[in-house]
Amino acid sequence: MNVVDSSGWLEYFTDGRNADFFAPVIEKPEADPSYTLRLPMADSIILATARAYDAVLWTQDAHFEGLDRVRYIEKRTTT
DSSP states (O other): OOOOOHHHHHHHHTTOTTHHHHHHHHHSOSSOHHHHTTOOHHHHHHHHHHHHTTOOEEEOOGGGTTOTTEEEOOOOOOO
């Protein structure tokens, strides 16, 4: 798995001098959870971290519902 930090994303999207360095991993991700599961970037980082440590992810974020090794509960709203 590859992780590109914010400076790399900015470099790529602004077509900076080092954009070509970051392009291969941004344009062709290797089973990136953000890409394959259609998760927002922050959520994909959380999921990747949990998987890297073989942890169970506990959440009320519906993006994770139904995923392996995720304990999900629907968020309750106050009235």
